[in-house]
Amino acid sequence: MRYKLILLIIPLILIVQTLGYAQEEDANYWMQLGAQFYNQGDFRSAIICFLRVKEIQERTIGINNASYANTLNGLGTFHLSISDYSQAEKYF
Numbered sequence: 001m002r003y004k005l006i007l008l009i010i011p012l013i014l015i016v017q018t019l020g021y022a023q024e025e026d027a028n029y030w031m032q033l034g035a036q037f038y039n040q041g042d043f044r045s046a047i048i049c050f051l052r053v054k055e056i057q058e059r060t061i062g063i064n065n066a067s068y069a070n071t072l073n074g075l076g077t078f079h080l081s082i083s084d085y086s087q088a089e090k091y092f
Contacts, residue, residue, distance in 0.1 A: 026056055027057055034049030046078070053071055054068075076090075
C-alpha cells in the first residue's frame with residue numbers, strides 16, 4: 001500500500017515541477033515580447049507584457065527572489081523612461 005502511494009505521488013511532483021518550469025519560460029517569453037514592444041515605441045503593449053512577467057514571477061518564484069526584484073526595478077525604470085514618475089515610485 002505504501003509503495004502504491006509513493007508511485008502516485010512521484011508523477012504529481014514531476015507534473016508540478018514541469019508546470020513551474022513552463023511558467024518560468026512563459027515569463028521569459030513575455031519579457032522578450034515586452035522588450036520588442038518597448039523598442040518599437042509601443043509602450044502600452046510593453047507595460048502589459050512586463051506586468052504579466054511580474055504576475056507570473058509572484059506565483060512561481062515569489063516576491064523574495066532576486067529575479068522578482070530585478071523585474072520591479074525594470075518596471076520602475078520603464079516608468080521613468082516615459083516620464084511617469086508617480087508609477088515609477090511604486091516599483092522602487
